[in-house]
Amino acid sequence: MGVIAEIERQLGALRRRETAERDGHADLRMSTATHVVWAPPRWLPQAQATFARLEERHPARTIFLIPEPGRRARIEAEAALKDVTLEGAEREIYSEVVEIRLFGAAARHPASIVLPLLIPDLPAFCRWRGRPPWGASELDEVVGVVDRLVVDSGEWAGLPGQYGRLEALFDRVAVSDIAFRRLLPWRVRLAEAWPAVGKARRVRVTGPRADALLLAGWLRARLRRRIALTRRAADTVEAVAVDGRELEPPFGDPPGPGDLLSAELDVLGRDRVYEAAVQSVR
Amino acid sequence: MSNPLAEGLPVRRRPDPCAIVIFGASGDLTRRKLFPALYALAYRRLLPEQFAIVGVARTERTTKEFLADMRAGVREHGRDPLKSEVWNWLADGVRYVATEFDSDPGEDALARTLLELDEERGTQGNRLYYLAIPPQAFETVVGELGERRTGSGWTRVIVEKPFGTDLASATELNTLLHRWFDEHEVFRIDHYLGKETVQNMLALRFANGIFEPIWNRQFIDHVQITVAESMGIEGRAGFYERSGAIRDIFQNHLLQLLALTAMEPPIDFTADSVRNEKVKVLRALHTPGPKSVVRGQYGPGWVEGEEAPGYREEPGVASSSETETYFAAKLFVDNWRWADTPFYVRAGKRLARRETSIAIQFQRAPHPPFADVAGDGLRPNVLLIHVQPDEGVSLAVGAKVPGAGMTIRTVHMDFLYGGAFRTGLPEAYERLILDSMLGDATLFTREDEVEEQWKLVDAIIGAWQRDRPSFPNYQAGGWGPAAADELVHRDGRSWRRH
Numbered sequence: 172m173g174v175i176a177e178i179e180r181q182l183g184a185l186r187r188r189e190t191a192e193r194d195g196h197a198d199l200r201m202s203t204a205t206h207v208v209w210a211p212p213r214w215l216p217q218a219q220a221t222f223a224r225l226e227e228r229h230p231a232r233t234i235f236l237i238p239e240p241g242r243r244a245r246i247e248a249e250a251a252l253k254d255v256t257l258e259g260a261e262r263e264i265y266s267e268v269v270e271i272r273l274f275g276a277a278a279r280h281p282a283s284i285v286l287p288l289l290i291p292d293l294p295a296f297c298r299w300r301g302r303p304p305w306g307a308s309e310l311d312e313v314v315g316v317v318d319r320l321v322v323d324s325g326e327w328a329g330l331p332g333q334y335g336r337l338e339a340l341f342d343r344v345a346v347s348d349i350a351f352r353r354l355l356p357w358r359v360r361l362a363e364a365w366p367a368v369g370k371a372r373r374v375r376v377t378g379p380r381a382d383a384l385l386l387a388g389w390l391r392a393r394l395r396r397r398i399a400l401t402r403r404a405a406d407t408v409e410a411v412a413v414d415g416r417e418l419e420p421p422f423g424d425p426p427g428p429g430d431l432l433s434a435e436l437d438v439l440g441r442d443r444v445y446e447a448a449v450q451s452v453r
Numbered sequence: 454m455s456n457p458l459a460e461g462l463p464v465r466r467r468p469d470p471c472a473i474v475i476f477g478a479s480g481d482l483t484r485r486k487l488f489p490a491l492y493a494l495a496y497r498r499l500l501p502e503q504f505a506i507v508g509v510a511r512t513e514r515t516t517k518e519f520l521a522d523m524r525a526g527v528r529e530h531g532r533d534p535l536k537s538e539v540w541n542w543l544a545d546g547v548r549y550v551a552t553e554f555d556s557d558p559g560e561d562a563l564a565r566t567l568l569e570l571d572e573e574r575g576t577q578g579n580r581l582y583y584l585a586i587p588p589q590a591f592e593t594v595v596g597e598l599g600e601r602r603t604g605s606g607w608t609r610v611i612v613e614k615p616f617g618t619d620l621a622s623a624t625e626l627n628t629l630l631h632r633w634f635d636e637h638e639v640f641r642i643d644h645y646l647g648k649e650t651v652q653n654m655l656a657l658r659f660a661n662g663i664f665e666p667i668w669n670r671q672f673i674d675h676v677q678i679t680v681a682e683s684m685g686i687e688g689r690a691g692f693y694e695r696s697g698a699i700r701d702i703f704q705n706h707l708l709q710l711l712a713l714t715a716m717e718p719p720i721d722f723t724a725d726s727v728r729n730e731k732v733k734v735l736r737a738l739h740t741p742g743p744k745s746v747v748r749g750q751y752g753p754g755w756v757e758g759e760e761a762p763g764y765r766e767e768p769g770v771a772s773s774s775e776t777e778t779y780f781a782a783k784l785f786v787d788n789w790r791w792a793d794t795p796f797y798v799r800a801g802k803r804l805a806r807r808e809t810s811i812a813i814q815f816q817r818a819p820h821p822p823f824a825d826v827a828g829d830g831l832r833p834n835v836l837l838i839h840v841q842p843d844e845g846v847s848l849a850v851g852a853k854v855p856g857a858g859m860t861i862r863t864v865h866m867d868f869l870y871g872g873a874f875r876t877g878l879p880e881a882y883e884r885l886i887l888d889s890m891l892g893d894a895t896l897f898t899r900e901d902e903v904e905e906q907w908k909l910v911d912a913i914i915g916a917w918q919r920d921r922p923s924f925p926n927y928q929a930g931g932w933g934p935a936a937a938d939e940l941v942h943r944d945g946r947s948w949r950r951h
Contacts, residue, residue: 361458362458362462365457390458442461443461
């Protein structure tokens with residue numbers, strides 16, 4: 172039996188068991204998308220933690236692809252149903268989770284596994300954990316079968332150079348960046364400061380490198396001005412100052428990883444504002 | 454020049470600076486619904502930065518005591534965690550004014566407080582008055598507000614239901630309001646319209662190409678609208694004895710659900726376009742004859758595993774009360790789209806379960822070739838819109854039972870609203886308060902809608918004066934009187950099975 176047939180068999184058996192256990196009344200299967208997660212083993216725990224939070228907000232068929240190219244070529248797959256109890260609802264909903272380990276050469280050709288598992292007519296997202304391997308077949312194939320690639324440039328070394336490689340994908344797939352989403356409260360703050368910031372010449376960011384680069388790139392692109400960036404390192408964006416004047420920090424707690432990814436899954440088309448920011452980081 | 458930094462940012466509907474003044478602030482509604490809604494808006498930063506709340510009520514207490522009560526209300530009934538930074542921001546702008554509604558010194562104190570808030574909080578003279586007061590206090594408060602209206606800033610008035618008790622009183626209220634306020638400044642709340650699932654009804658109908666072509670008498674056999682409550686009158690005998698099910702539910706919620714189901718597509722989603730279409734439906738409603746109306750009152754029984762007293766045994770209810778706790782009717786919308794298509798509606802208390810739903814039952818398949826082998830009678834398709842609980846949409850379709858032969862069974866395809874968009878459904882009051890601050894009256898009832906609704910109710914109640922009902926006529930915990938079943942059985946139909 173092929174791996175896809177085996178996954179479908181497992182899913183079918185699980186659905187029948189759920190229905191039988193509930194006296195013929197199956198829980199509701201709910202999907203708003205297919206969510207592909209490319210998670211090399213070292214990223215897997217973080218990916219699973221984010222997924223646990225995300226699943227409540229965006230029920231989807233989730234496919235974890237775990238590449239292990241250095242091992243003997245084979246594919247192992249395991250399917251599960253995940254129940255979510257909705258507050259105030261009498262029925263639970265469930266969605267499907269498929270974990271696929273791609274060993275050896277299979278790790279370089281994931282499209283043939285992903286394509287038959289995509290839910291028809293619904294958008295397909297891929298959250299690519301870590302820095303994508305630019306030019307590699309696995310990235311090329313995934314980009315070819317999903318509608319949106321979601322990265323977090325905060326996970327990458329070698330910035331800002333890596334943004335140039337990312338930019339090359341913009342005409343092939345819609346791209347989102349969790350680092351840019353993290354900046355949303357600060358971008359709103361800056362937008363609220365308009366027109367006082369309209370002639371900005373310098374921006375100082377206390378925060379991670381990716382966030383600082385993207386914020387400066389966004390300001391340059393939007394204001395169409397040269398704007399110098401200075402940065403003080405911090406784990407999260409703690410302060411932003413324009414021409415020496417500090418902005419009031421955004422209200423409330425910063426969103427968690429699940430919320431950030433969830434927000435990206437609400438975006439369906441190309442994000443031209445992000446693309447312009449990336450093109451202006453340098 | 455437009456703000457280039459705003460491009461791509463989520464469009465945030467932030468209202469003008471303003472103060473909301475809640476009359477009747479010591480009531481349950483303020484603690485259970487209004488403050489939790491205001492807190493939820495503050496939590497999401499949807500309130501203007503220059504904002505204030507003034508609670509006005511007869512009860513003597515300080516702002517500090519009022520705030521402590523509201524804080525407990527938010528903790529108990531709010532949908533978000535109580536965060537001190539959010540609460541403190543909201544609480545800083547809260548004042549409480551204890552006053553009799555008809556006292557000049559009290560009105561002076563309120564006016565002074567509002568002027569102070571304009572100075573301290575920058576509310577710029579914009580006022581949103583929320584009238585959560587008994588109808589008998591209405592005239593005094595509206596008159597005072599009108600007389601003291603200043604020229605600076607905008608003024609809007611939110612009016613809670615009940616909006617009158619019949620056509621004459623509703624018209625009188627409208628006349629009173631219009632003496633001081635224009636129609637676009639009046640926001641009559643029907644909180645059902647603030648529910649996400651009710652708004653989703655418009656999305657379902659007008660954002661999907663597949664429904665509208667079959668949304669008419671040629672394809673729809675009939676429509677059933679149910680507003681069922683399992684609870685009783687919860688200590689509100691004084692109110693309920695005067696209103697009954699027809700005024701409490703049918704006049705507003707039920708007729709609004711019917712109007713949204715039957716209305717023509719509006720040309721846009723502006724307040725007047727939507728309300729123009731709804732009022733056309735209300736005008737087209739044919740007054741049902743006595744045989745098309747059923748009223749009932751519950752006797753003792755068991756509801757959700759607990760023994761429940763009959764209505765006449767409820768505290769504060771007269772032992773010979775003729776107030777109806779159940780109402781059902783067969784209605785017709787006399788227009789091109791719906792001619793001869795019955796709308797069966799029912800609303801009641803102490804029914805078997807809480808449920809608000811709209812069921813669109815389609816015509817049977819014209820020639821089912823497998824009628825002889827249908828497992829359960831090959832039922833027609835039903836599109837079921839669940840307003841509460843389990844908000845969502847189901848479609849009942851016939852499907853083949855796997856195996857030899859051709860046995861057909863009805864199965865449900867379900868879309869659970871909260872399951873697909875798990876962002877936490879906002880409470881109706883959040884949406885409605887925000888819309889009124891923004892001056893958007895789309896989800897509020899217009900003067901002519903209210904009057905059309907009362908015209909129909911008055912005509913039905915007028916016929917009731919001629920006979921005495923035999924109450925109680927249904928058991929608490931059931932699905933209403935037998936006559937309600939007969940109402941639909943006569944037409945060869947039945948209420949949906951639950």
